[in-house]
Amino acid sequence: MPDTSMNARSLYKPAQFFLIAYSIAWVFWFTTAYFSYHGGTGGLLGLLMFLGLCGPLAAALVMFWKSKSPELWDDYKDRLFSLRRINPRMLPFILFLVPAVMIVAIGISVLFGKSPGQFTILLGSSFMTLPGLIGLFVAPAFEEAGWRGYGVDSLRSRSTLFVTSLSFGLLWAFWHTPLFFISGFYHNTLLSSWLYTANFFVSAFVLAFIINWLFYRNNRSIIACFLFHLSANIAMSFIPAEQFTKCIITVLLLIVAGVIVIMNRKLFFEDKWCGDGAPGE
Template sequence: MKAQVQTTEIIQAYQRPLAFYTLATMIPWGLWFISGHISHLSPYSHEMKWITSILSFTGLLAPVLIAFWFILPNKTLREDFMRRFFNFKTLKPQYLLITVFLMLVSILAAQAISLLFGYPADQFQLRGSFSFSSGIFPVWVLLLLAPLLEELAWHSYGTDCLRSRFNLFTASVLFAFFWSLWHFPLSFIKDYYHSNLVESGLIYSVNFVVSLVPFVLIMNWLYYKTNRNMLLPIVFHISAGFFNEIFSTHPMSKVIQTGLLLVLSAFLVLTNRSLFFNRIFNPSTIN
């Protein structure tokens, strides 16, 4: 209980949300808009591909460096980071299973439901290639590295600095809104996932934005239920990218998946009101 009380106090030490989110938006945006411009130049040389990829990766890395810039000078935050990142004691089996398999179950269920509306059964086949490009980096590397780097930023500093000011529900919705804006410049980088998403149709772009709300709510539920264990958001984010990429999923099935996750996240919010709506973190919500 003492450690949980200390957790309540430590969350209040994450006090610079405006500075963090301003820097974590502006720096990647600048790099990604330049990258997007270069990616559409013709002729698009191999050297330009390298420049585009390096700029894109640097934009991805920037929020992590910003988070560490805020954390490292503060002994309390440094110790808190180490405790949360190398924390295996709160990895309870039920939360670990949900972390690893929820996105697999949800996409398979969505594909099964889509069959009722006439969408093809070959969605269940493994995809022979990836649906997007990642420049000079292999796509499978990006599927692992991007979630790792993002969550090292969002759940080392970003989530708790919002939680120090708002209840968990508000903090999660605000972050989902920020996250959708944060991804925006990626839609201008030729052949990248978000660029292909825009070309596939408005409904699928809107679905990506909407899907972030239940995704963040579920991820933060896992995060706080395990006393802010950083490993679970990392694994959950990796599993989402991996399982939504390996099958020949019709884009409409991802819309259905968003609907399923919205229902699940609403259930979690309604059955965990203290966790989501208490202004101050309540240790009794951990179990």
């Protein structure tokens, strides 16, 4: 395939995309934070949270519309719905990496005197309610439809996958910032310790490398990334890992990400994305 990277650079506008994605999320989420301390009802807070979550998807749709490119639209729809892009041999990795890492991390934490009760499943979790289950599925669906739908490709059109993953990891991690100011929200509870707060940002940064690798190794399948993201969310929601254990999880995922980068040096450091298909195709 001829190198069409210059065409990709002209079609993709990363600065505009991330500005829209951040603006929508931060406006609604900081508003949520305000009302969480000033008498906002559960319904209002839930609506504002949902609207903020729409940021990446809305940004992607706006950018595809602005591109006036039928090819980009067709490519997006195929990546969004086609299962044939997924490499079947990677399904165990997609579905079970994070749960497996969590089990290993819990085992290590028990050696440090932490509770073996972490080896349980929280069937009484708040995520077992209808709104909780909807949120569990909607969050990764909307995020991946935006991040992997447009955002990562837009960064990839201008740099190597390694630099893309560095950039996206930082952007994705700090995109969550308003959530730390919402009273009673999970991220807000992490502020009790600088270590736990830092661990969240580092874990998001590390996961960016892993998901981006899955994205390009599965022919830019958004569904593959959604399934990985969903699997991680389900594991984190229903397995009661302590914060100490979550720090161990981050270390283990960092090792996994390091191995992935080393074993895929050509993909991360050499291949140029041509604006169609996976890098190097």
